[in-house]
Amino acid sequence: MRELEDRIRQDGIVREGNVLKVDNFLNHQCDVGLYDRMGAEWARLFAGQRVDKILTIESSGIGIACVAARHFGDVPVVFARKTESKNLDGDQYRTQIKSYTKKRIYEVIVAKRFLVPGEHVLVIDDFLAMGCAMDGLLQICEGAGVIVEGIGIAVEKGFQPGGASLREQGYRVESLARVSSMDARTGEIEFA
Amino acid sequence: MRELEDRIRQDGIVREGNVLKVDNFLNHQCDVGLYDRMGAEWARLFAGQRVDKILTIESSGIGIACVAARHFGDVPVVFARKTESKNLDGDQYRTQIKSYTKKRIYEVIVAKRFLVPGEHVLVIDDFLAMGCAMDGLLQICEGAGVIVEGIGIAVEKGFQPGGASLREQGYRVESLARVSSMDARTGEIEFA
Incomplete structure (x- = not known):
């Protein structure tokens, strides 16, 4: 998606350790007009x-996901919660994910009544890099018996293995911007 | 807002300790069509x-907030982050809030560059009860020198002191549903 690539080139900040900061439009300050056009593109x-x-x-x-859902006939959006507590509530699907960015392990939970076996689910997230968060979500989907219709990602770091691994497993991954390389020294960002 | 009150009556679950669960449409599973109509009402x-x-x-x-922003000319949405870490990054406004529900103290942070002195800000949140989270956001607004134009709340627990305290301080608070009483034994919920 050209608009998203241009915006990343314009506003993205590359830091050492494969960090790409896009917090002025994607994940701290939110450009909801852009979100809407991303939703239209996934649709x-x-x-x-x-x-x-x-x-x-x-x-x-x-x-x-909430803005995108408006382009999918206002289907419900369910968000998995990250927690460090070990809640023993049996009414939840749960798995663990490792965050490379934060160097932590999280418990990820979704209430069982919000994923119904046989439902067709689109999984959406802002970033795909190592794929740990996505692997966790997909494990929850498998446990719930839902059909993963596809994966919509805003920014994929194509030089990290998450996307390739998901595609090898047969998932349809649609990343709206796929970064092929980035350079913390020069600030340059290339797209696939 | 009649639709929201009806939905709370229909799907809300009252638990001991003043807990009102509305997670099947408001804060775990999201009814984005309802969010849109809430945004229109705040507008x-x-x-x-x-x-x-x-x-x-x-x-x-x-x-x-993201769905509501579409009714305010697609203004940017900034979300404060909760963290338990003491990051010493000087580029952030920060304050502490106490969560009664989770019995914890959080550090709440907003990057300084996303709140510009003199900007007119609408603060939106899903719940208002004791008002601790809102007090934290308002402290950050004060520190940033922005003008708080109003506060939009989905569900206010009118029998807890947060809303009254904010109104006494002169803030304009628009709660789309104001619960005046609820009973964990009978499940009954009354609105103001």
């Missing part, structure tokens, strides 16, 4: 596929 | 007031 890409629900993960995925 | 209530930006707090405020 175009996934046209003809059945989407009963959108699944995302807090926090940065929520705004993007 | 009607705050018509004629200048809103340059919407401020909210993760996680449950984000989806509501």
